[in-house]
Amino acid sequence: MSVVIIGGHDRMVSHYKRICKNYKCKAKVFTQMSADLDKQIGNPDLLVLFTNTVSHKMIKCALDEVDKEKTEIVRCHSSSGNALTEILSQVCAGA
Secondary structure (H helix, E strand, O other): OEEEEEOOOHHHHHHHHHHHHHOOOEEEEEOOOOOOHHHHOOOOOEEEEEHHHOOHHHHHHHHHHOOOOOOEEEEEOOOOHHHHHHHHHHHHHHO
16 A cells, blocks of 8 residues: 655654554655655555645645545644554555
């Protein structure tokens, strides 16, 4: 399963990736808006939006790029490791 995480804290990137690896997921994490973000997102199975730590522009860019038919989108106000663990446990259990 591929996961794209938009938002969160810079210092948590390796922690987010480690949590995803524990659930056997490949993760891309974007904490900052890059110039070619729209080309880097791809077609993930799951898009996690940490809404507290991300700009509206970055959320719009991510939502415009994913295929809403094939990608499950989860919005979470908290950007903690526990929040990501909870999201992955629910999504991976349902898959």
